[in-house]
Amino acid sequence: xxxxxxxxxxxxxxxxxxxxxxxxxxxxxxxxxxxxxxxxxxxxxxxxxxxxxxxxxxxxxxxxxxxxxxxxxxxxxxxxxxxxxxxxxxxxxxxxxxxxx
Amino acid sequence: xxxxxxxxxxxxxxxxxxxxxxxxxxxxxxxxxxxxxxxxxxxxxxxxxxxxxxxxxxxxxxxxxxxxxxxxxxxxxxxxxxxxxxxxxxxxxxxxxxxxxxxxxxxxxxxxxxxxxxxxxxxxxxxxxxxxxxxxxxxxxxxxxxxxxxxxxxxxxxxxxxxxxxxxxxx
Numbered sequence: 001x002x003x004x005x006x007x008x009x010x011x012x013x014x015x016x017x018x019x020x021x022x023x024x025x026x027x028x029x030x031x032x033x034x035x036x037x038x039x040x041x042x043x044x045x046x047x048x049x050x051x052x053x054x055x056x057x058x059x060x061x062x063x064x065x066x067x068x069x070x071x072x073x074x075x076x077x078x079x080x081x082x083x084x085x086x087x088x089x090x091x092x093x094x095x096x097x098x099x100x101x
Numbered sequence: 102x103x104x105x106x107x108x109x110x111x112x113x114x115x116x117x118x119x120x121x122x123x124x125x126x127x128x129x130x131x132x133x134x135x136x137x138x139x140x141x142x143x144x145x146x147x148x149x150x151x152x153x154x155x156x157x158x159x160x161x162x163x164x165x166x167x168x169x170x171x172x173x174x175x176x177x178x179x180x181x182x183x184x185x186x187x188x189x190x191x192x193x194x195x196x197x198x199x200x201x202x203x204x205x206x207x208x209x210x211x212x213x214x215x216x217x218x219x220x221x222x223x224x225x226x227x228x229x230x231x232x233x234x235x236x237x238x239x240x241x242x243x244x245x246x247x248x249x250x251x252x253x254x255x256x257x258x259x260x261x262x263x264x265x266x267x268x269x270x271x272x
Contacts, residue, residue, distance in 0.1 A: 014206070015119055021195070024191070024194070031122070031128060044158075051149075060153075067154075076254050
C-alpha cells in the first residue's frame with residue numbers, strides 16, 4: 001500500500017491530539033509550552049503534505065513563515081515564563097492563580 | 102517500498118517522541134523527547150520533498166528552540182511536577198475533547214481521498230529557486246512584516262527580561 005495524503009493527515013491529527021492532551025494533563029508551564037509547540041509542528045506537517053500532494057508551493061512558503069514566527073514566539077514566551085518565575089518562584093500552573101477571582 | 106518503510110519509521114519516531122513529551126515526569130527528558138519528535142518530523146519533510154524545510158526545522162527547532170527550552174529548564178530548576186488528581190470539570194472536558202478528536206480522525210480516515218501524489222515539478226518544494234521566487238514576488242509583504250516582527254520580538258524580550266529597579270529584584 002502506498003503512502004497517501006491521508007496517512008500524513010492522520011499523523012498530523014494524531015500529533016495535534018497528543019500535544020492537546022499534553023496541554024490538558026500537565027501542570028508544568030514549560031512542558032505545556034512544549035506541547036503547544038508540538039501542536040504547531042503538527043499543523044506544519046499538514047501544510048507541507050497538502051502542498052506536496054497538490055503540486056503547489058504555497059504551503060511550503062507558509063511553513064517557512066510559521067517557523068520564523070514560532071522562533072520569535074518561543075523567545076517571547078520563555079522570557080515571560082522566566083519573568084513570572086522570578087516574581088512567583090514557581091512554574092506550576094495551579095499555583096499561578098493571581099487572575100482567579 | 103523503502104519510502105513506505107521510512108514513513109512508518111519516522112512516524113513511530115515522531116509519535117513516540119510526542120508521547121514522551123507528554124508522559125515524562127522529568128522536564129529535561131521531555132525536552133529530549135521533543136527533540137526526537139522533531140527529528141522524525143524533519144525526516145517526514147524529506148519524504149515529502151521539502152528539503153529546505155527539513156533543514157530549517159532542524160536548525161530552528163532542534164538547534165534554537167529546544168536549546169532555549171533546556172537552558173530555561175536548567176536555569177529555573179523546576180520540578181517535573183506532581184500530577185494533581187482530576188477534578189470533575191477536567192475529566193468532562195478531556196472526555197469531550199477525546200470524543201471530538203476521535204470523531205475527526207475517523208471522518209478523516211473515511212472521507213479524505215486524494216489518491217496519488219503529483220510528480221515533483223519545478224513548482225514543488227524541492228527547488229530552492231521556487232522559494233526565492235515566491236518570497237520575492239507573491240510574499241514580499243509578509244517577508245517584510247516577519248522581519249519587523251522579529252525586531253519587535255527581540256526588543257520585547259530585552260524589555261521583559263531587563264531587571265527593573267523597584268520591582269521584585271530591586272528590593
